[in-house]
Amino acid sequence: xxxxxxxxxxxxxxxxxxxxxxxxxxxxxxxxxxxxxxxxxxxxxxxxxxxxxxxxxxxxxxxxxxxxxxxxxxxxxxxxxxxxxxxxxxxxxxxxxxxxxxxxxxxxxxxxxxxxxxxxxxxxxxxxxxxxxxx
Numbered sequence: 001x002x003x004x005x006x007x008x009x010x011x012x013x014x015x016x017x018x019x020x021x022x023x024x025x026x027x028x029x030x031x032x033x034x035x036x037x038x039x040x041x042x043x044x045x046x047x048x049x050x051x052x053x054x055x056x057x058x059x060x061x062x063x064x065x066x067x068x069x070x071x072x073x074x075x076x077x078x079x080x081x082x083x084x085x086x087x088x089x090x091x092x093x094x095x096x097x098x099x100x101x102x103x104x105x106x107x108x109x110x111x112x113x114x115x116x117x118x119x120x121x122x123x124x125x126x127x128x129x130x131x132x133x134x135x
Contacts (some may be wrong), residue, residue, distance in 0.1 A: 006120055007037040011070050011081035012105050013080040019103050026066045038116055042107050058085035067093050077119055089131055095122045096132035111135050
């Protein structure tokens with residue numbers, strides 16, 4: 001087992017505050033921030049996605065805008081059902097987690113908590129070697 005005091009700040013992509021956004025992570029309307037450790041899941045805040053709008057998918061400016069918005073909040077893990085091609089840019093800064101089965105964010109919280117060891121392994125990787133996780 002991992003270290004019990006390990007905690008990650010995770011951003012969940014949503015449009016309504018209950019369910020995952022059905023668009024790419026960077027196009028979600030809001031992000032719900034949670035501090036997740038092996039023994040606790042704590043809601044921190046909801047932030048609006050104020051990142052720039054861009055015409056094309058995979059625009060580096062979009063990745064940079066979303067990254068700076070979330071890094072200011074101390075986010076380390078991005079959680080979504082869908083990531084676009086910019087996943088290769090954001091995983092240098094974050095651990096990207098793709099949730100396949102859950103649409104409801106409350107249900108996905110425990111899935112993320114149950115996989116903290118795998119998330120921690122990726123977080124500790126050299127950022128150029130970091131892989132996304134599919135849960």
